[in-house]
Amino acid sequence: GESVGLHLPTLSVQEGDNSIINCAYSNSASDYFIWYKQESGKGPQFIIDIRSNMDKRQGQRVTVLLNKTVKHLSLQIAATQPGDSAVYFCAEAGRGSSNTGKLIFGQGTTLQVKP
């Protein structure tokens, strides 16, 4: 069935270390993926996206990796800062999204940054 999920509910890292947040998806037909950051009391905030014709995309301090063979998506955050503490969601363009633009979200990973 159609599902997007994350491997770990909580990730705790030391300030300054690199963080890696993982996501597994099941719909091999998905061709667009997004990472969102959600801080307490706020809506999901767009971080970075990637299309299925790419394996890697870099932003400012963030990198998204896509492995279509094993249907795995990861978000790497370099030099993690206290402000990075939040819940991180991956999302995919679901089945039929070419007509509606609907995104399907995973469960979320809570990133805790220790000072």
Place this chain on the structure above:
Amino acid sequence: EPEVTQTPSHQVTQMGQEVILRCVPISNHLYFYWYRQILGQKVEFLVSFYNNEISEKSEIFDDQFSVERPDGSNFTLKIRSTKLEDSAMYFCARKDSLRNSPLHFGNGTRLTVT
């Protein structure tokens, strides 16, 4: 800053009452969405709205829900007879284009049904 403004930020209502949640996009866009998030859970799709019509809705979006854009600006979600399980954060989102573009969310309305 969010690219859509949602009002109210918090709505408390009694079971069986009707509520209307509002969303105002900052700029003129065509593709709008409502999602909800029960406390501690993932963000769930409710409905997509394009050109003043529903383009897709989820199983959650049953007959008690409706959406409209009455004045070409505000985008509303109405829940006719609220239930306890409707308590959640409700997020409005807009999209720049239909394919391969992210959703941009508002900060949500927290609905509490008592």
